[in-house]
Amino acid sequence: MTNNLVMATSFLGLQALWCNVILLLLSQDIALAQTLPEAQILIAFRNSLVDEKNALLNWQESSTSPCTWTGVSCTSDGYVTGVDLSSMNLKGGEELHIPLCHLPNLISLQLQENCFSGPLPSELSNCTNLEHLNLGANNFGGAVPAQIMSSLPKLKYLNLSMNNFTGALPDAVGNLRNLQSLDLIAMGLSEGLPAELGQLVEIQHLALSWNSFAPEFTLPDTIMHLQRLRWFECAGCGISGALPTWLGELQNLEYLDLSNNLLTGAIPASLMSLQNLQWLELYKNKITGQIPLGIWNLTSLTDLDVSDNLLTGAIPDGIARLENLAVLHLQNNCFEGPMPSSIANLTKLYDVKLYMNKLNGTIPSTLGRNSPLLQFDVSNNQFHGQIPPTLCAQGVLWRLILFNNTLTGNVPESYGNCSSLIRIRMFGNHLSGGLPDALWGLVNLNLLEIYDNELEGNIPAAIANATNLSSLKINNNRFTGRLPPELGHLKKIERFHAHHNNFSGEIPSEIGNLGSSLTDLYLDANSLSGEVPTQIGNLINLVYLGLSSNRLTGPLPPVITNLENLIFLDVSHNFLSGDLSSTISNLNIDRFVTFNCSYNRFSGRFAARSIDLLSLDWFIGNPDICMAGSNCHEMDAHHSTQTLKKSVIVSVVSIAAVFSLAALILIALTNKCFGKGPRNVAKLDSYSSERQPFAPWSITLFHQVSITYKELMECLDEENVIGSGGGGEVYKATLRSGQEIAIKKLWEAGKGMDLHENGFKAEVDTLGTIRHRNIVKLLCCCSSFTTNFLVYEYMPNGSLGEFLHGASKDSTLSDWSVRYKIAVGAAQGLAYLHHDCVPQILHRDIKSNNILLDDEYEARIADFGLAKGLDDDASMSVVAGSYGYIAPEYAYTLNVDEKTDVYSFGVVLMELITGRRPVAAEFGDAMDIVRWVSKQRREHGDSVVVELLDQRIAALSSFQAQMMSVFNIAVVCTQILPKERPTMRQVADMLIDAQKSETETY
Incomplete structure (x- = not known):
């Protein structure tokens, strides 16, 4: 029985085991x-x-x-x-x-x-x-x-x-x-926001920026019920009306961005109760009134940006109580009064921009001692007194901008120790004394502009250390002594302006070591003596050379004829001598805006073509210069006669104008060029050919060029067409003088377009007034009632787009150094438009097809038909530009600033690096190169970038580090948020610095 019991028990155990197995299965x-x-x-x-x-x-x-x-x-x-x-x-x-x-x-x-x-x-x-x-x-x-x-x-x-x-x-x-987070940035909304947003009581993050809401859009006040809201942005949404007072109800708010809108009225005092607020972004609106005195209540504030508004009054002392404040942007307003001295106590302040206001008083004497200042810009105000010695006390200041104030005294010695400085702009003050020797030689310094002051002393040998200097402007001061030979170490310098000082001695021959970078050299109105050094012929990209009103002797060096880019030469009022005949005969004088040799001791006999009535002023005061077939002394007499005739003609015309208003209106209508300060306006043939019967023509010259209406019309042959676009057809032509030009014939008004709607006025207004080696030259414009022509210098290597994507197998395509040169040149041209033109110029259509290449592959920015000044109304009715290059905020808001050009240039850099077009089938639908590159990096990591480089580049591995640096610059330029993109000046500097990457590994 015991055995039976054991067997039964075993059977039951086995059965249980099988049951467990079955259950498990x-x-x-x-x-x-x-x-x-x-x-x-x-x-x-x-x-x-x-x-x-x-x-x-x-x-x-x-x-x-x-x-x-x-x-x-x-x-x-x-x-x-x-x-x-x-x-x-x-x-x-x-x-x-x-x-x-x-x-x-x-x-x-x-x-x-x-x-x-x-x-x-x-x-x-x-x-x-x-x-x-x-x-x-x-x-x-x-x-x-x-x-x-x-x-x-x-x-x-x-x-x-x-x-x-x-x-x-x-x-x-x-x-x-x-819902806790709702992100609707640039999603395409156009008809406002529902009041029901106020029901999202759990929401903490609400992002609505860059949607084009209907006109007169206002924020629904139900948003005040979102008491958990920490992040609220509606930048670039077209919000109009006053800033809502109910924003002060959002007590948990940390980030508020309502920039780039149409807001008016005052900043409501209710905002001053937001003690958790860290970022307050209200820039680029039309806000008026004063900053509320209660600003000191925003104890968590780190970033205050109310720039580009219409704010008035004083900067409240309460700002100095914001212990966490790091960014203070109040520029482009109407603030008055002093800068509160207690701002110097802010220990986290690193970015101060107060320019373009009416501020006065002195700059706090200890500012920077407790603050890690990186940028300090108070230009275009009324500050007086001395420059504080402490702005770079913590050794990180890289941008010191003080121009157009009434500052006095010396530049403190402490700035000679500020090795971080990149840009110093102090011009237009009353500074005196000498500049610290060490400051002249700051190794990172890119720009030193101290002109229009009362500074003294000389340029020390320490200048040799400033090897990154690209712009040195010290004109209109009281500097003395010799120009040091160490100037020859400045291999990156582009502009050297030292005119109207008291420099003496000879021009150092080492000036010729400046090589291919220098475009501007102005040494006028000093006491320089000796001969013009022949080494000046090494400055192959020199555009402007001013040596007038000195004591120079000897001949004009024949090597001057090697300077093919020179359009301005002024050596007047010296003691120069020698026969100019051979120099003039070997020089294309037609290209010069100025070739002033007057009041010297030159000699020579010239044909009437070389010295015509347009340029007679350039040669007077040289008794031994003669026109062929005349007595040498008749030249000055002839000039005096012509001057008298011109005066009489002007008087007669002025009197006749009172009685001939209708005639003047007709003349105004025929003059279709609106350039600012053209070289000369000359009426061509009274009537056009049979193509344009009874259409009077006029021409405006911006550079010396010999062209007649008949010659122009002969060039317009279909066989000469080299391009066509939205503005018109482009022809290549060779003038009888041998000069090659490009002619853009703009579409006629008969095509349903006003003559100025096709970019004619923008092109003339822009190119007619600027001179830069990386901007294409507009030689002249011609116009009638029905047709406009723009005449440019011809670019033999076409556009960058053709270079990268064309059918030709140009061997230079595989040369990375050529592409790098193009990138740097285009960046410098665009930086010139953004930073050196007054007003700043926005191109608005930067793309590879609008970057032209000369015979040495030097870049020239072209096609300014969409250009506009930054002080113009920056809101467009339609998107202008080219698909693939348009910045995201421009496409959605039609608001433009210089950062839209920066984005487009970033796309060009990506083209240049990868060899791919900005939009290509391989990217996929609705995908451009920026988004495609971003996707590749996120999917495969940064290492994939090496695979994206253009494999057509020879010795790719040798240039990989430099190419990666340029690629990273392109990525920074194409950031989605405009404020995260660098300026074009910074881009140009970064590209130049990329040369240092050649010896680095990626």
Whole structure:
């Protein structure tokens, strides 16, 4: 019996064991049965996509569990909870279908930065458990479905930014009661915001910037109910009216950005109660009144930017109580009074911009002692007194801008120890004494502008250390002594202005060591003696040479004829001598705006072509210079006669004008060139050829060029067409003088366009007044009632776009040094427009096809038909520019500033680095080179950039470090937010610094 009992017990134990095994197998089958449908759902979604990069290669039907698949996350027991397919270059069909909502545990879906288009899939309304939904940076369009907003009650994070939706945000957004973050930046909204936003009581982050809302758009006041809100931005939304007082109700607010809008009225005092506020961005509006005295209540504030408004009054002392303040931007307003001295006590302040106001008093004497100042700009104010010695006390100051004030006294010795300084601009003050010797030789200094002061002393030998200096302007001071030979060490210098000082001695021959960089050399009105050194012929890119009003002797060096870029030469009022005949005969004098040799001791006999009535002033005061066939002394007499005749003619015309108003109106109508200060206006043939009967013509010269109307018309042969665009056709022509030119014939008014709507006025206003070696020369413009012509210097190597993408196999295409040279030149030309022109000029159509290349592949920025001054109304009615190059904020807001050009230039750099066009089929639909590069980096890491470099470049590995540096500059230029992009001056400096990367490894 005992054995039977044992056997029974054993049988029962075995039975229990089998039961456990069966139960275990059953549980595994159940889990397997639950997993397989999820895998099939994911496979169905994958099969509906176009996956050109095989990002989802490991999504295989043979796999029983998707938890190891790319982008899939699961719970510990194998249920899918998240799908993250961001930045994978995925596409859908005409309409994207998302079966993923059949995954019962799905709480996170991220599809941002892909190429999905069409309307939002209606299936999303089935994702009822979804908490995180990110569809940003795609190309979704149409209206935002209200059904989706009504069906996702658990949603905490929603991102629809950077898409192309239309219409309004549905009222149903108010149903998302658990939402904590809503990102709608640049998603295409155009019809305002619903009051139901105020129902999102859990929201902490609300981003609405860069949507083009309807005119006279105002923020719904229900937003005041969002008491948990910490981040609120609606920059560039077209908000009008006064700043809402209810913003002061948002007591948890840390970031407030309402910049780039149309806000008016005063800053409400209620904002001063936001004690958690760290960033207050109200710049570029039309806000008036004063900064509220209660500003001191914003104890957490780190960034205060109310620049570019109409604010008045004094800077309140309360700002000095903001212990965390790091950025203070008050520029371009109407502030008055002194800078509070207590600002010097702010220990975190590093960026101060107060320029373009009416501030006065002295700059606090200890400012910078306690503050790690990086930038200090108080230019264009009325500050007086001395420059504080402490602005660079912490050794990090890189930008010191003090120009156009009434500052006096010496420049403190302490700035000679400020090795971090890159830019010093102190011109237009009453500074006196000597400049510290060490300051002249700061190794990082790029720009030193101290002209229009009362400074004394000489230029020390320490100047040799300033090897990064590109602009040295010390004119209109009282400097003395000799020009040191150490100036020859400044190999990067572009502009050296030292005129109107008391320099003496000879011009050092070492000046010729400045080589190919120097474009401007002004030494006029000093006491320089000796001969003009022959080494000046080494300055092959010199454009302006001023040596007038000195004591120079000897001949004009024949090597002057080697300076093919020279358009301005003034050696008048010296004691120069010698026969100019051979110099003139070997020189293309027609290209000169000025060739002034007057009041010297030159001799020579010239043909009338060389010395005509247009340039007679350039040679008077030289008794031994004669025109062929005349007595030498008759030349000055002839000049005097012509001067008298001109005076009589002017008087007669002035009197006749009173009685001939109608005639003057007619003359005004015929003069279609609106250039500022043209070289000469000369009426050509009274009537045009048979093509344009009875159409009087006029010409405006900006550079010396010999051209007649008849010769111009002969050039307009179809065989000479080298290009055509939205503005007109471009012809290549060779004048009888041998000069090659390019002629742009603008589309005629008969095509339904006003003569000035095709860019004629913008082109003339811009190119007619500027001179820079990296800006294409506009030689002249011609006009009639119906047609306008623009005549340029001819660029034999075409455009950068043709160079990179054309059919020709130019061997220089493989030379990285040529591409680098093009990049630096174009950057310097654009920097000149942004920083050295008054007013600043925005190009608005920077692209590779608008960067032309001369015979040495020097870059010239061209096509200024869309250009405008920065002080013009910066809001456009339509987007101008070229697809692939347009900055995102421009496309959505039509507001432009210099950062839109910076973005476009960044795209050009990417073209130049990769050899790819800005928009290409390989990128995918709605994908440009910027987004494609960003996607490649996110998907494969920064190491992938090496693979993106243009493989046509010879010795690629040798230049890899420098190319990577340029690539990184392109990335910085194309940041989405404008304020994160550098200025063009910084871009040019960074490109020059990229040469240092040649010896570095990536």
